[in-house]
Amino acid sequence: MNAQDLRIPGPTPVPPAVMQAMQQSMIPHRSDEFRSMHRELIARLQAILQTSHGVFALPGSGSIGWEAAIVNTLSPGDQVLSIVSGDFGVRFAAVAEQFGLDVRRVAVDSGQAATVDVVQAALAEHPNAKAVLYTHNETSTGVTNPLHEVGPMVRNHGALLLVDAVSSAGAVPIDTDGWSVDVLMTGSQKGWMCPPGLAIVAAGERAMAATARARFPRSFLDFRTWSDSIAKGDTPATAPLTLYYALHAACGMILDEGMNARATRHVEAARKTREVFASAGMELFADPEYASSTVTAVRSPGGGGAKELVKNVRERYDIDVAAGQADLSDEIIRIGHMGWFEQEDIARAATAVVACATVLAE
Numbered sequence: 166m167n168a169q170d171l172r173i174p175g176p177t178p179v180p181p182a183v184m185q186a187m188q189q190s191m192i193p194h195r196s197d198e199f200r201s202m203h204r205e206l207i208a209r210l211q212a213i214l215q216t217s218h219g220v221f222a223l224p225g226s227g228s229i230g231w232e233a234a235i236v237n238t239l240s241p242g243d244q245v246l247s248i249v250s251g252d253f254g255v256r257f258a259a260v261a262e263q264f265g266l267d268v269r270r271v272a273v274d275s276g277q278a279a280t281v282d283v284v285q286a287a288l289a290e291h292p293n294a295k296a297v298l299y300t301h302n303e304t305s306t307g308v309t310n311p312l313h314e315v316g317p318m319v320r321n322h323g324a325l326l327l328v329d330a331v332s333s334a335g336a337v338p339i340d341t342d343g344w345s346v347d348v349l350m351t352g353s354q355k356g357w358m359c360p361p362g363l364a365i366v367a368a369g370e371r372a373m374a375a376t377a378r379a380r381f382p383r384s385f386l387d388f389r390t391w392s393d394s395i396a397k398g399d400t401p402a403t404a405p406l407t408l409y410y411a412l413h414a415a416c417g418m419i420l421d422e423g424m425n426a427r428a429t430r431h432v433e434a435a436r437k438t439r440e441v442f443a444s445a446g447m448e449l450f451a452d453p454e455y456a457s458s459t460v461t462a463v464r465s466p467g468g469g470g471a472k473e474l475v476k477n478v479r480e481r482y483d484i485d486v487a488a489g490q491a492d493l494s495d496e497i498i499r500i501g502h503m504g505w506f507e508q509e510d511i512a513r514a515a516t517a518v519v520a521c522a523t524v525l526a527e
């Protein structure tokens with residue numbers, strides 16, 4: 166077992182029980198044994214994501230979720246509203262553009278949230294938008310956008326809501342059906358405590374209805390095929406068994422912990438991390454009202470040198486934290502507190518960042 170002190174916002178540490186689950190032998194994927202595990206896996210995912218509709222565990226990294234959501238619900242030339250609050254919003258919009266959608270971007274300042282007012286104003290300006298592309302937890306800035314308010318408002322407007330919840334789902338409660346989310350996507354290597362390799366996608370009733378109208382070509386990612394297979398306990402192609410074993414075990418752990426207790430643990434880790442930074446005089450990056458409970462971003466003292474600081478933390482403390490992304494790559498440091506951790510793991514990482522920042526400033 167490696168004892169990597171991994172405090173980046175994904176991939177995240179994998180607990181021993183999940184590592185052990187991956188040791189299981191291969192079984193025929195067209196067998197009752199598989200179907201029974203698979204049915205239980207889907208039921209667990211539905212319980213965690215609070216949806217009674219289809220959930221598909223697609224082989225691929227989180228990014229495939231963007232593509233799956235687009236090709237299944239939209240058609241070339243459709244207008245979509247891309248709400249951008251950081252680098253992952255930029256990437257989601259770029260995928261939409263690569264597919265030939267008419268992308269209208271609405272960006273908020275980095276570190277700020279895409280509030281319901283922002284989205285409402287954007288929809289008023291672009292009333293013909295067929296879909297809103299929204300990032301729940303912007304991993305690049307440490308902001309959680311208010312999906313619970315945005316979802317019902319978008320539903321009321323009538324546009325589809327396609328949500329990137331890659332770095333929030335599994336760690337914090339998301340009421341997919343109750344918040345009127347049409348497609349919600351996440352990645353196994355984040356709050357789910359699994360290795361990278363699965364994009365978990367929930368598709369609601371309106372999304373499934375849209376699959377019949379959508380004119381993008383699609384094959385492997387076709388929600389209809391996945392839905393038909395899952396109804397029989399199957400997957401359309403050979404299931405990535407080892408990752409399914411992992412996710413099945415991890416979901417069991419998540420449900421045993423309980424989503425409320427899990428949320429409290431994450432909120433507490435985030436609060437303590439912010440406290441360590443604030444008491445050292447370091448400037449937190451996210452609007453405090455919307456600070457994420459799965460990732461905290463702090464400005465590198467002096468406004469630069471984040472990469473050097475991250476390297477220092479690695480060399481002196483053997484802890485991996487992350488620098489920023491895109492234009493923030495050297496300006497901020499990010500700590501992931503997502504999935505499987507104890508409070509002291511996170512406090513140790515935050516304290517190490519502060520210690521290295523102090524040494525570098527001398």
Ligand SMILES: Cc1ncc(COP(=O)(O)O)c(C=O)c1O
Nearest residue numbers: 226227228253304329331332352
């Ligand atoms: C919010 C968000 N969206 C999408 C992705 C892309 O996921 P992946 O790298 O697994 O393709 C990430 C990865 O960090 C993410 O944090």
